[in-house]
Structure formats: C-alpha cells, structure tokens
Amino acid sequence: MSIATSSPNATSSQPNNGYGFALVSLTSLFFMWGFITCLNDILIPHLQSVFSLTHFQAMLIQFCFFGAYFIVSIPAGILVKRIGYKGGIVTGLIIAAIGCLLFYPAASMQEYAVFLGALFVLASGITILQVAANPYVTALGPEKTAASRLNLTQALNSFGTTIAPWFGSLLILSAVAHDVSSMTDAQRLAQAESVQMPYILLASMLLILAAIFSQLKLPVIDAIEDTSGEVTDDSAWNHRHLVLGAVGIFMYVGAEVAIGSFLVNFFGLENIAGLNHADAAKYLTYFWGGAMVGRFIGAAVMQKLAAGKVLAFNAGAAVLLLVITIIAEGQLAMYAVLLIGLCNSIMFPTIFSLGVAGLGKVTSQGSGILCLAIVGGALIPPLQGLMADAVGIQLSFALPLICYIYIAYYGLIGSKVVPAKK
Structure with a gap:
C-alpha cells in the first residue's frame, strides 16, 4: 500500500537541482514505511500464537497501528508547520525508532498490551514522517518530472511491502511452534523474544536515516499551501x-x-x-x-x-x-x-x-x-x-x-x- 500525498504547488527557495542524493534518501523513507507496515502481517500470526489470541484480539495490532494515522495526522501537521519539514522528517524517524526499540521490553515482559503500545508509537513516527516527507518529492527537481519522482517513491514503498514477508518469515515466524497449546513458559518467552533482534535492526536503520537527514541540505519549501491570501467560503x-x-x-x-x-x-x-x-x-x-x-x-x-x-x-x-x-x-x-x-x-x-x-x-x-x-x-x-x-x-x-x-x-x-x- 502506498499512502502518500503531495502538493503540486510545492516550490523551493533554492534551485531544484543537485539534490540527487536527497531524492535517493527520500525514496528510502518510502521503502522503510512500506516495509514496516507490511511486517504487521507477520506479527499478527506470530503474536496470536504466542499469546493464544482470538482473531479479533490479533487484529488489534492493525487497530493500534492505523489508528495512529487518525489521531496523529492533525497534530503532526501542526508540529511540522512549527519545526519545518526537515525537522519533521528527523523527528518522525526518531519516534519510529523508539517504537521499534519498545519491542525489546515488550517481548521480555510478554505483555501483549505493551506490544500494542510499541506499535502505536512506531506508527505515530511514520505518520509524522509522511506528513513531513511527501512535499519534498515534488520539490526535488523540475515540476514536469514530479510525477516520475512520485512513481519512483511509490514503487519503493511497494518494494518494501514485497520483501518484508520474507524478512519476517525467516527471522520471526521460523521459530513458531506448531502446537502452541503445549508450549512451556520458557518456549513462549523464546518465541516472544524472536521479534527483538529484527526490530532492533529496524531501529538502527531508522536512526541512521535520522542522522543522514539531519545533515542533508534540503530545499526550503515556501508554498506547500495556497498563499494567495484570498478567502473562500x-x-x-x-x-x-x-x-x-x-x-x-x-x-x-x-x-x-x-x-x-x-x-x-x-x-x-x-x-x-x-x-x-x-x-x-x-x-x-x-x-x-x-x-x-x-x-x-x-x-x-x-x-x-x-x-x-x-x-x-x-x-x-x-x-x-x-x-x-x-x-x-x-x-x-x-x-x-x-x-x-x-x-x-x-x-x-x-x-x-x-x-x-x-x-x-x-x-x-x-x-x-x-x-x-x-x-x-x-x-x-x-x-x-x-x-x-x-x-x-x-x-x-x-x-x-x-x-x-x-x-x-x-x-x-x-x-x-x-x-x-x-
């Protein structure tokens, strides 16, 4: 799924050339949130087995993750308006990384509610990230090639969702026991902890991206919204x-x-x-x-x-x-x-x-x-x-x-x- 929007009126106070490395970095963001979103499809059967959840209880994973879009979107817009789009990208990456790191104590505590809380924090970071990052896709280059850049970023989003299942099946689901009813407490703990390393790796990647974006010279976007000053009813x-x-x-x-x-x-x-x-x-x-x-x-x-x-x-x-x-x-x-x-x-x-x-x-x-x-x-x-x-x-x-x-x-x-x- 590509959940991305942008404004065709975005402009920059700097020339829109020489930002090839910035565009490559931006496409990596689309890849990351596509990858993380699809990884939920792996978490659902895994945590359902570990905690013996009903189908409804397991779907609370998606409820907490996508509920963040509804709750955080408007505050994210206010935040980005205050700290700028570059600051919003860095902030979103850091918050998403914190959400990934929270999977470590959640697994150690074997508390499903803590997993759900970690997912909400992770999704909140991704929401801020999307609100901040999308306008740059149109700003980084000539307007006539904006559609091409958008297609590129959306393709990277889909690429992330395509490879995430293989990643999750190898590092998370491969250890799931077939008969969960006979698992001992030690076995349940081991299976819960199988999510720790993958999400620590994701947190590391998000923090590296945050460090990169904090140093990048990105265009200053002057006109994301209509600035004509005209009032409409x-x-x-x-x-x-x-x-x-x-x-x-x-x-x-x-x-x-x-x-x-x-x-x-x-x-x-x-x-x-x-x-x-x-x-x-x-x-x-x-x-x-x-x-x-x-x-x-x-x-x-x-x-x-x-x-x-x-x-x-x-x-x-x-x-x-x-x-x-x-x-x-x-x-x-x-x-x-x-x-x-x-x-x-x-x-x-x-x-x-x-x-x-x-x-x-x-x-x-x-x-x-x-x-x-x-x-x-x-x-x-x-x-x-x-x-x-x-x-x-x-x-x-x-x-x-x-x-x-x-x-x-x-x-x-x-x-x-x-x-x-x-």
Missing part, C-alpha cells in the same frame, strides 16, 4: 465526490489491510494449503509484489482510459476473486486471494486523485479528509476478526468483498464531479 465537505472518496479510502485501506492480515492464517487452513506460518508468510510476497507490478501497468493503462473506469474494473475483479476465495478450496482459493494484490495496485492513488479533483482552493482540506480516512485500516480488520471468530476465516472475507463493491460504485458513479452544495 467553500468547504471540501460541500463536494460530494470528495466525501464519497473519503469513504472509498476508508473501504480500500480497510480491505487491503484486513486481507493481508489474514493471509498467513488462511493459507494454514487444511482445506486451503495447510502451510505452517513460516511457509505461508512467503506467499505474502506475491500479494504485495502484485501491487508493485500493477502500479506500473495501471499507470500505462490510465494514459488511455478514464481513471474511474480502471478503478471500477479493478474493484470488480477483486469482488470476483473474493467470491472464488470464499467458495473454493485448495490452490484455486489460494491464488485467487493472492491476485487481489494486483487489483489493489492503483486503488489508493486513483481514489485520492478522483477525490481531490476540482476542489480548487479547498484541495488541501480535502487531502486532509482523505488522509484521515486511512483509519479504515484500524477498524475493518478487527471487524473481520470478529467475523472470523464467529463463522471462520474463509467466510469472513465477505467483509472486504463489500468494501470492493463500494469502490466499484465510486469509480463508475460516485467520483463524478458535481456542483458543490453550499
């Missing part, structure tokens, strides 16, 4: 396609996160593949890798076809694949759900661009509303967890199916710009 809430787009972002992020969160356990079902957690986690690479490949395909297709129609097609394909996932068994169900990653590829940026189309002077307000809607990643996965506890994992995929039906509606009908209601 319009509001983004008056624009129907923006409000419906916010619901679309809510549905999309929630569905994508929920599906990714259940894949490891789904592949472990005897009627699907019967895989252990470590082997099942490796297949997540195909789910997230499909999103990376699909982003390049979608960018080419949308040069010829309307974005709304492409969005509706992808959402319709996701609905069909989820129907197969729910009613089929074995490899057919397994590969059907993996192909949804390919359908997901263009959804977030397409919904976002359709939502802010024609907003004019309230574009920044509309962007903020769409970013707050990312909270869908915090709420829909626990709801699917409740369904999985009640009717089983396979039938619980009916919830994201409903989400994609709405997204198809938005692409065909809801995204059409109509006169704003006053």
Whole structure:
C-alpha cells in the first residue's frame, strides 16, 4: 500500500537541482514505511500464537497501528508547520525508532498490551514522517518530472511491502511452534523474544536515516499551501465526490489491510494449503509484489482510459476473486486471494486523485479528509476478526468483498464531479 500525498504547488527557495542524493534518501523513507507496515502481517500470526489470541484480539495490532494515522495526522501537521519539514522528517524517524526499540521490553515482559503500545508509537513516527516527507518529492527537481519522482517513491514503498514477508518469515515466524497449546513458559518467552533482534535492526536503520537527514541540505519549501491570501467560503465537505472518496479510502485501506492480515492464517487452513506460518508468510510476497507490478501497468493503462473506469474494473475483479476465495478450496482459493494484490495496485492513488479533483482552493482540506480516512485500516480488520471468530476465516472475507463493491460504485458513479452544495 502506498499512502502518500503531495502538493503540486510545492516550490523551493533554492534551485531544484543537485539534490540527487536527497531524492535517493527520500525514496528510502518510502521503502522503510512500506516495509514496516507490511511486517504487521507477520506479527499478527506470530503474536496470536504466542499469546493464544482470538482473531479479533490479533487484529488489534492493525487497530493500534492505523489508528495512529487518525489521531496523529492533525497534530503532526501542526508540529511540522512549527519545526519545518526537515525537522519533521528527523523527528518522525526518531519516534519510529523508539517504537521499534519498545519491542525489546515488550517481548521480555510478554505483555501483549505493551506490544500494542510499541506499535502505536512506531506508527505515530511514520505518520509524522509522511506528513513531513511527501512535499519534498515534488520539490526535488523540475515540476514536469514530479510525477516520475512520485512513481519512483511509490514503487519503493511497494518494494518494501514485497520483501518484508520474507524478512519476517525467516527471522520471526521460523521459530513458531506448531502446537502452541503445549508450549512451556520458557518456549513462549523464546518465541516472544524472536521479534527483538529484527526490530532492533529496524531501529538502527531508522536512526541512521535520522542522522543522514539531519545533515542533508534540503530545499526550503515556501508554498506547500495556497498563499494567495484570498478567502473562500467553500468547504471540501460541500463536494460530494470528495466525501464519497473519503469513504472509498476508508473501504480500500480497510480491505487491503484486513486481507493481508489474514493471509498467513488462511493459507494454514487444511482445506486451503495447510502451510505452517513460516511457509505461508512467503506467499505474502506475491500479494504485495502484485501491487508493485500493477502500479506500473495501471499507470500505462490510465494514459488511455478514464481513471474511474480502471478503478471500477479493478474493484470488480477483486469482488470476483473474493467470491472464488470464499467458495473454493485448495490452490484455486489460494491464488485467487493472492491476485487481489494486483487489483489493489492503483486503488489508493486513483481514489485520492478522483477525490481531490476540482476542489480548487479547498484541495488541501480535502487531502486532509482523505488522509484521515486511512483509519479504515484500524477498524475493518478487527471487524473481520470478529467475523472470523464467529463463522471462520474463509467466510469472513465477505467483509472486504463489500468494501470492493463500494469502490466499484465510486469509480463508475460516485467520483463524478458535481456542483458543490453550499
């Protein structure tokens, strides 16, 4: 998933050349938060085994992580406005590193609540990081190549989500016992502590990036917002396609996160593949890798076809694949759900661009509303967890199916710009 926005009006008080190293460093940020976000899909089955959690309890991982976007986004904007975008990047990296380091005491204490607290701190840092870092993508170079730079950073985000499952399966899930009910306290402690080293490594990388960015000479952005001084009585809430787009972002992020969160356990079902957690986690690479490949395909297709129609097609394909996932068994169900990653590829940026189309002077307000809607990643996965506890994992995929039906509606009908209601 690429959760990133930027302003096309960003300018710099310095020449926008000679910042190649800064751009490379910025792409590393997109890689890091894609990697960390996807690593939650590994944490869920791991901590579920260690603490004998229900599906609903395990989905609290996503609730705490994506809930930070809703809680921290507005304060992050205020903070960045006060300390500057470069300071915001450094601050976000440091806070994210602190969140990673908190995994060490959480594992030693064997307290699930402490893990959730560490995840919230980690996600808070990433939220600040995104609020601060995104405008630089358009500032570091000529305006005519801004789209190319944005595609590069989003591709790096997808690359992070693609390799994270392999990293997690090798360093975290490989030690999970098959029969968790027979584990001794010492074995549970050892499995809980298996997350310590990976997250210490992540903290080290984040701190190194913080040190690099503290020394980089970055452009001073003068015009992230509209600085014309004109006052408008319009509001983004008056624009129907923006409000419906916010619901679309809510549905999309929630569905994508929920599906990714259940894949490891789904592949472990005897009627699907019967895989252990470590082997099942490796297949997540195909789910997230499909999103990376699909982003390049979608960018080419949308040069010829309307974005709304492409969005509706992808959402319709996701609905069909989820129907197969729910009613089929074995490899057919397994590969059907993996192909949804390919359908997901263009959804977030397409919904976002359709939502802010024609907003004019309230574009920044509309962007903020769409970013707050990312909270869908915090709420829909626990709801699917409740369904999985009640009717089983396979039938619980009916919830994201409903989400994609709405997204198809938005692409065909809801995204059409109509006169704003006053």
